[in-house]
Amino acid sequence: MRIYECVCNTPLFFDNSQCLSCSREVGWCPNCYALRALEALGNGVYCCTHPDCAAELVKCQNYQQYDVCNRMVARSEYERGFHFCDCCRCNSIIPDLSIPGAQARWSALERAKRRLFYTLDLLGLPHQSASDPCPELPLSFSFMGDAVPEGQGRWRWAGQDVVYTGHAQGNITINVREADDAERERMRVNMGEEHRTLIGHFRHEIGHYYWELLVKNRDEEACMSVFGDHRSPTYAQAMDTYYANGPAPDWRTHHVSAYASMHPWEDFAETFALYLDIVSVMDTAEGCGLCKPMKDNTLEATLGHWARLGIMLNELNRDMGLLDFAPEIIQSKVIEKLRYIDRLITQGVSVSRGTGQ
Ligand SMILES: [Zn+2]
Ligand SMILES: [Zn+2]
Ligand SMILES: [Zn+2]
Ligand SMILES: [Zn+2]
Known part of the structure; x- marks a missing residue:
């Protein structure tokens, strides 16, 4: 996750609701899409302190009432009855x-x-x-x-x-x-x-x-050519087999995890999760200056960075007695699946995006 900054120059972290240095209230501004210090305008209305933004905002209902959220809602949206953040x-x-x-x-x-x-x-x-x-x-x-x-x-x-x-x-x-x-x-x-x-x-x-939104009835044939036929065996049959016999002994060659070997749908979800892990970590690494912004952001280049970072972070974690940061070994079959997901995300997002972003 990127690290943000308060108007007092103190770092703000994604989960913060208050600046630990100047005690200003903090919230996620949906207008400038960042964590910002807030200025109270009264009656529960705040102003984003970023000079280029200055949006009028109200705390999400779950922020106000339970303190389980730190996101803001645009005042205009709040007044139209949208009391929750995106x-x-x-x-x-x-x-x-x-x-x-x-x-x-x-x-x-x-x-x-x-x-x-x-x-x-x-x-x-x-x-x-x-x-x-x-x-x-x-x-x-x-x-x-x-x-x-x-x-x-x-x-x-x-x-x-x-x-x-x-x-x-x-x-x-x-x-x-x-x-x-x-x-x-x-x-x-x-x-x-x-x-x-x-x-x-x-x-x-x-x-x-x-899978349901982007693959089903849209790209199933292409998905099956990479992940296998999700219709046979059925999900129920595959689940019974998996829990009776355990994963296929050679699962590491073809899958990102043992569970992924159960059925093509689980394989897709496990590989999708790894893709999101990689994207999130590389964004943080770039944001924190741990690696240079990538000129070449093809999947292959990203995986190269991920592998180097993974080796380093595994060793750092071992120094602290923690679990390995990146335990999976990404084999060529898994790269092929990641490539499918990368294509689906970068080229195939055709449904309209949600609001509140
Ligand atoms: Zn501050
Ligand atoms: Zn803002
Ligand atoms: Zn919320
Ligand atoms: Zn699942």
């Missing part, structure tokens, strides 16, 4: 806040979601909510927890005892348990995964969303 307006179900710890978990989910939206906007990928005019496939999020016996508090749920993280028809469900660090690490170890992160879940599930 990220929060996609929420369909939020956690049951009567449960202890729920607000902190929700906040962690929203932080990851804002980072996802930043990268989608960087790539020009559409993400329309149901409140946008004529969305082709409205994107929505349901943050739900497993039902627990009465009397112990109950996460909000939708007719099932166990909530599965996943995507269906534009709706991304994330189990709130994933926002609990200890729980998530336990699941990572149990599943034998190299990484398990909230942002990783968002990047994977949005991959399913873009």
Whole structure:
């Protein structure tokens, strides 16, 4: 993520809601698309302090009420009844806040979601909510927890005892348990995964969303030629086989992860997530001066930078006893899949973009 700057010259970080030096309130300005210090004008209205912008803004409802957001809404939009920012307006179900710890978990989910939206906007990928005019496939999020016996508090749920993280028809469900660090690490170890992160879940599930929006009935033949036929075996058959026998022994040659070897749809989502990882990290690396702005931004050049950066960061992480930063070895088959996704994103985004950007 880029690092922004307060009017007092102190760095502002993407999740900040206040400058730690001059105590000015801070918010994401949808007009200049950056994190800015705010000047209060009274009655809940603020002004963006960037001299070229000076937009009149109001805090997103989730910023005002729960402090789980740091984005602003244009005053004119707010007065037309749009009280949520471009990220929060996609929420369909939020956690049951009567449960202890729920607000902190929700906040962690929203932080990851804002980072996802930043990268989608960087790539020009559409993400329309149901409140946008004529969305082709409205994107929505349901943050739900497993039902627990009465009397112990109950996460909000939708007719099932166990909530599965996943995507269906534009709706991304994330189990709130994933926002609990200890729980998530336990699941990572149990599943034998190299990484398990909230942002990783968002990047994977949005991959399913873009398959539905950009590939389905538009580019399925080309996608199948790279990822395989998603119709045979069916998703249900592939899932049964995967959980009965485990991943194919040679999955590393063809897939970015063991899970990607389950079915072409999972392969697409896992590869899409890796693509977003790479784009996000390279943007940060450039923004922080860790690498020079790339003159040649072809996929091949980007992957070269990513490999060099990955080796360096893996060693730095090992110095600190942390998990490897970039554990995956990108084989030629995976590069072919990344190339498909790169083409889809850079040449194939033909649906209209969402508002609020
Ligand atoms: Zn400041
Ligand atoms: Zn601004
Ligand atoms: Zn918001
Ligand atoms: Zn998936």
